[in-house]
Amino acid sequence: MRFASLLSVASATSFLSCITGGLVRSRSIFTRVTGAAAIAGAALAAPLAHAEDHVTLLTSWYAQAEHGGFYQAVATGIYKKYGLDVTIKMGGPQVNGMQLLAGGQADFLLGYDFQVLSSVEAGIPVTTVAAAFQYDPQGMMTHADVTSLAGLKNKTILVAGSGRTTWWPWLKAKYGYTEAQARPYTFNLQPFFADPNVAMQAYPSSETFQAEQAHANAHFFLFADDGYPPYNSTIVTMRDTLKNKPDVVARFVKASMEGWKSYLNDPAPANALIKKDNPQMSDAQLAYGVAQLKKLKLVTGGDAAKDGIGTMTDARWQKTFDYMVGARLLKPTTDYHAAYTLQYIQNAKVMP
Numbered sequence: 001m002r003f004a005s006l007l008s009v010a011s012a013t014s015f016l017s018c019i020t021g022g023l024v025r026s027r028s029i030f031t032r033v034t035g036a037a038a039i040a041g042a043a044l045a046a047p048l049a050h051a052e053d054h055v056t057l058l059t060s061w062y063a064q065a066e067h068g069g070f071y072q073a074v075a076t077g078i079y080k081k082y083g084l085d086v087t088i089k090m091g092g093p094q095v096n097g098m099q100l101l102a103g104g105q106a107d108f109l110l111g112y113d114f115q116v117l118s119s120v121e122a123g124i125p126v127t128t129v130a131a132a133f134q135y136d137p138q139g140m141m142t143h144a145d146v147t148s149l150a151g152l153k154n155k156t157i158l159v160a161g162s163g164r165t166t167w168w169p170w171l172k173a174k175y176g177y178t179e180a181q182a183r184p185y186t187f188n189l190q191p192f193f194a195d196p197n198v199a200m201q202a203y204p205s206s207e208t209f210q211a212e213q214a215h216a217n218a219h220f221f222l223f224a225d226d227g228y229p230p231y232n233s234t235i236v237t238m239r240d241t242l243k244n245k246p247d248v249v250a251r252f253v254k255a256s257m258e259g260w261k262s263y264l265n266d267p268a269p270a271n272a273l274i275k276k277d278n279p280q281m282s283d284a285q286l287a288y289g290v291a292q293l294k295k296l297k298l299v300t301g302g303d304a305a306k307d308g309i310g311t312m313t314d315a316r317w318q319k320t321f322d323y324m325v326g327a328r329l330l331k332p333t334t335d336y337h338a339a340y341t342l343q344y345i346q347n348a349k350v351m352p
Helices: 009-019 027-045 065-075 097-102 113-121 161-165 168-175 190-194 207-213 239-244 246-265 268-277 283-296 314-326 343-348
Strands: 053-058 084-089 108-112 126-133 139-143 156-159 182-184 198-202 218-222 232-238
Touching (some): 053 097, 053 246, 065 126, 084 246, 097 108, 097 232, 108 126, 113 126, 126 246, 139 207, 190 198, 232 246, 239 246, 246 283, 246 343
Parallel strands (some): 053 108, 156 182, 156 198
Antiparallel strands (some): 108 232
16 A cells, blocks of 8 residues: 555656646745635534535545545545535556646645645645644564664665655665665565565555565564654645635545544444445455554644644644755755645644
């Protein structure tokens, strides 16, 4: 399973450069747009007063537990309570989510900080309004002899193409690893099973599940525990949507975070819809995914514990910006403040 980080930053930037010739980044316009969110906060007080607005959400991958809160809000009627008729469309390896969002084929996209910042750099007027996951679930799976991320100096490390423009520069800089250690990761775990000297990128609900099924004695290390800064499973939309439909955005954010709270309490309603959209998803893997969400506190940990599910901070966004600039993944002139707004999630206040 994959998240938005597998949406190639390089391919997104290539597309964005083709369609944004006439788009102008304007901080003053963005300020007026995000200011509208304060007005939209009033819409949350009486959600039943709204007629249903149709909204399309495009996910970052095939349906899975990591999308559970959004499916839960559909399955339990939370979106309808807030006057929303929500259609969820699955992403996948051949789906360019940012292209579809910019082209009007979706109202919201489950995105990733790097993807959004690169889009802003290229001139696409997109903005992040909430972060369902306080941490990126990306990490490293190793054999049992490795006790920390610092213990990979003599290991072969499997890295997918998307990793080279996201976490790999961070890992190399932090621990002094080299390109000589890297080998391509093709989403096949056999090299890991066959060679005790191999470590590989992993998600806590995917590769680790497969390793457990194969009775492999593996360890998993979450990059965020060592300071990797980005959020994940973020809600991304176009700035025109913020300007023209601020109340819809406010209601969608609030309802989605309520969906996450509900999903962690009882995932059964959403899981039924997830399996309908993705018949390859088993009950065992869904249960494993939910357990990992809870164990790692991806939804409820960090700032969300005190400020509410989906919360974001200026400090975290600046850390991600600083890392990307330092790793030469982003131009230092990029207006990173345009990549997010705190207005909507600050009004939501859905406590874990």
